[in-house]
Amino acid sequence: MKIKMxxxxxxxxxxxxxxxxxGLLAFTLIFVVIDxxxxxxxxxxxxxxxxxxxxxxxxxxxEIIKLMTPVAVLFAALFTAGKMANLSELTAIxxxxxxxYRYMTPFLITTLVICILSIYFAGYVVxxxxxxxxxxxxxxxxxxxTFAGSNIFFQDSKxxxxxxxxxxxxxxxxxxxxxxxxxTDDLTKMTSRIDAVRIIYDSTKGNWIAKNGVERSFTESGxxxxxxxTLELLNLNFTPPDLLSKQQKPEQMDLDNLKELIxxxxxxxxxxxxxxxxxxxxxxxPMASLVCVVFGLPISTNRRRGGLxxxxxxxxxxxxxxxxxxxxxxxxxxxxALDPLLTAWAANLIFLIxxxxxxxxxxx
Numbered sequence: 001m002k003i004k005m006x007x008x009x010x011x012x013x014x015x016x017x018x019x020x021x022x023g024l025l026a027f028t029l030i031f032v033v034i035d036x037x038x039x040x041x042x043x044x045x046x047x048x049x050x051x052x053x054x055x056x057x058x059x060x061x062x063e064i065i066k067l068m069t070p071v072a073v074l075f076a077a078l079f080t081a082g083k084m085a086n087l088s089e090l091t092a093i094x095x096x097x098x099x100x101y102r103y104m105t106p107f108l109i110t111t112l113v114i115c116i117l118s119i120y121f122a123g124y125v126v127x128x129x130x131x132x133x134x135x136x137x138x139x140x141x142x143x144x145x146t147f148a149g150s151n152i153f154f155q156d157s158k159x160x161x162x163x164x165x166x167x168x169x170x171x172x173x174x175x176x177x178x179x180x181x182x183x184t185d186d187l188t189k190m191t192s193r194i195d196a197v198r199i200i201y202d203s204t205k206g207n208w209i210a211k212n213g214v215e216r217s218f219t220e221s222g223x224x225x226x227x228x229x230t231l232e233l234l235n236l237n238f239t240p241p242d243l244l245s246k247q248q249k250p251e252q253m254d255l256d257n258l259k260e261l262i263x264x265x266x267x268x269x270x271x272x273x274x275x276x277x278x279x280x281x282x283x284x285x286p287m288a289s290l291v292c293v294v295f296g297l298p299i300s301t302n303r304r305r306g307g308l309x310x311x312x313x314x315x316x317x318x319x320x321x322x323x324x325x326x327x328x329x330x331x332x333x334x335x336x337a338l339d340p341l342l343t344a345w346a347a348n349l350i351f352l353i354x355x356x357x358x359x360x361x362x363x364x
Contacts, residue, residue: 060133
């Protein structure tokens, strides 16, 4: 029996992986074709050559694969199990004394491996690809993104706000620099302000140096202005790499950068809720593949009226409902109605519970 099950396991895993591959390929191609139809006018208007277009969709593919992996995994599980049920192969397996729980084991183990790989893929590969995609859109399609290094505005500490008109990454210089300090007891009351034509980062000392500016101090009796040609700024908490990372969107950041951003937001008194949801979602969304298999696989183990196509269609619909539910829960979380961790995992938990409740109802 053990030898037979090993053979069956290898057969199931092979069929499962092959169907996942073709499912991902089909879903990705459909997604690319639809997107290309929407953007064809932009490509023609901007006279973008075929090589750039190919590169654009090559770096766009990781994001599509990330989104379509749960659907492809569920489709593969349903197709493989449904095909075996329709060909009476599943009946033969059950007749040999193999329970459906044991039958599901190779699906679950394979999906768990895919989930682990997907976490790394979504956490590190996809953000780099998204950054390249955005660069292509800015350079060749004139999309309306804010260029990294321009119009930078952030909170450096609980009482300090920094604004920079433009930062040159090649020279580590920032133009039109302004820093505002506020009272610790009354954050609406400004205590001092520094405005400078530019600031330069001194890598040997690890400090910023302001050039050609004015330092103002505000008191109840008025203000005191001190004009300077050079002023060493000793208490700033950011470095040149931080300025670029502050302009990145969360989808362009890998897991390490997101974790660092969360620490910075907490230390400066900013609300890290949205970033926390994005960070936790990098783990929860890849695990959706496993949840979908637990939820949907029992559906395909029995023959039903309408055939395999109806089963798969209903299950794919349920999957998209799951994705919509995830987006709705994220909306509540971003508004502060749900804890960030619960927001990211809410859809997984609910559908996993439904799937586990449904498991005992399978025919043994």
